Amino acid sequence: MSRNAFHYESTNEAGHLRPPSMISAFSRRYLLCALVLCTLGLTSLIGVVSFNVRALQTEVDAIFFTPHPEASSQSLNSMQAQLETLSTVLPDYAQPRLLLAKLYLIRAKVGMDANSARPDFLSAARHQLEQIRMRQPAHYPAIGLTVWLEAQLGLPLDERLPTLRLALYNGGLEKTNQWLLGPVVVADWQHLPDDLRALSGPMIKSMLSEQESRYRLIEAMYNHQRFLPFTQFSPNRDTSYLLRTLHAIYVSPKIR
Known part of the structure; x- marks a missing residue:
């Protein structure tokens, strides 16, 4: 078979030979359509997953950030199964994995198998x-x-400092991150290096400025009997007075 014959094997409906350029154009259109359909399908899938994740996030965070959570094993099993499915469908989508990690932490302290x-x-x-x-x-x-998590596991502070420093640089002013980092900083304050204390300042000031975050931070201060060090980051006089008053009520009598 000659080289020309090889290039003109393909025919159209009328039986005429189809030029290679027509074959190439048809292939490109076919591939383009396939790519468009795949993109639309993936977009739809991501949309469905995102909708389900948002609904689960409300439930998981409500339990996770409650001091003494209560949840039935049945509801925890159901949420875990959904999140495991979502993280399998889109393994590179971080949010289902993050919620799954929180759910595992909930299950570590709640339920019959905790x-x-x-x-x-x-x-x-x-x-x-x-x-x-x-x-x-x-x-x-x-x-x-x-x-x-590393703080909950009781890892030595020296091992935890690099991650804490990274967390304060990346997201220290984000509310949900503050609820995690604030209590850890309060607990470790006496042993934190000066640069990390300074780095924690904007986060502490932000938390003391917002009602719900302030409550969580002051609760951590009460648990560790440590109020005065944080007056330097107070956003106003009223908050400074509050911290000094709490110190006078809960800490000063014990010192005497």
């Missing part, structure tokens, strides 16, 4: 956070939750 399976839940939560940070190293919610 005591026996606590190490497994903590390990599973850490794995999800590692997966997020491996794909998105600057994902500040995952960094913040890692700081909180």
